[in-house]
Amino acid sequence: MNMRLATSLAILAAMVSVQAAHAGGINSGGGPPEYEVTAIIAGFECPPFGLAAVNPSALNEAGDVAGHVTCPAGVTRAFRWTAESGLELIPMPPQTSQSRALAISGSKVVGWFANSNELGITGFLYDFETDQFTSLGTLPGGNWSEAHGINSLGQITGFWGNNLIGPWQAFIWENGKMIDIGPSIGGLNNRALGINDIGAITGWWREDGGERLAFVWEDGEVNSLGPIPKGFSSTGQAINDLGNVAGDGKIVLDDGETIVVQSFLWAENQMTNLGTLPDTTFTRARSINNQTRIVGYCHNQFLTDQAAFIWQDGVIAALNNLIPFDPNLNLERAMGINNAGQIAVAARSDDLNASVGVLLSLIEKGIPGDLDNDGQVGVKDLLILLGDWGSCDNCSNCPADLDNNCVVGVPDLLILLGNWG
16 A cells, blocks of 8 residues: 555544544434335335325234225225235224224234214224234223334233313223323323333323323323423333334424424433434324434425434434435335334335335344455455545446445445454
8 A cells, every 4th residue: 555545544544533423323324224126016006096095003023013094085994014924904894984003012003993884983902813803992081092002922012082072091902901091190181002011101291281291100100201301391102122212302403492302212221312314304103113213304494305214223224225226206204113123114105106104124134334345344345435436427336436335435344444454
């Protein structure tokens, strides 16, 4: 190596420690993750509108996805999708007019269904292994229940109430029985939205006329998490087995007037704002795994320009930048992430002119920056990267584009240098 190149490498290596947070963070190897894309399509049409829209809500550890399909001005039907069986509508009782699946654990799916002859809606549990449907019912005085979470122990959480007189109260359902936990959470209204494998529950509570505040409930004890930093409300959307909560809340921007919703991580009794993607002001976290990776979506006012994101270790990234380049596919809302790193996403396909589901699966990679695949990062890899410097001719086949933005530049160089040797 000549002196000039050695000096340049030394200077750039010193830059790595300063800019590492911007170059990596999502992937322990130094670069962002890359995902394989599997489309989830309804397979039936809504004349004259075309394919039914697929809306994923959650996924389990095997990568099976639950959600609902819908037709414009038509019915909504709960589904489960597996790689082996494809998309299957979940069998419902007679007279069911609408249904949605909101959570899945193993072969068990929970959500809600509506009966055309009744006023309210009712939570359900369906087990694909036993082909058994269970209506969760409600508690005395209620005409409504929704199941929003289920864990590996079969515990279910959600909320119940009366849509005419209220209030709404959280429940836990276990051993065939719905138990009201609202009184132990407090407030005039409270709702449970997520449960982990230890039985800890998160959601929101509020007093009459007050703002929502996130909570964690476990064994009858409740911890109110307070508002999001620089804000005045919070909602717990999901909780992992470490007890870390992902959610969102209302904040006031620096102009002192504009109110937006942004996302947070609550861990070790501290709440952290996740930030936003460029050109967006709203973020909505929807799921968190045991590696404390959080997924959700960003958007602007009126839900325009929706973009799915993943957050880890202080870095938020657009999932559209982490898949093979496809100008006809827009990943709009990331709704679930499992401990294998798979992500369930609601997307828009211009090719199909339809809303589709997408399952993202992590692609196992070698050492980031090992462009000649010899098991180490060195001068040959550096020369390949420098030779490809600038915009990629083919965004889906540009190996030196380590951060998947269709440009080979300084961030890619920093990733390579961070794995030198």
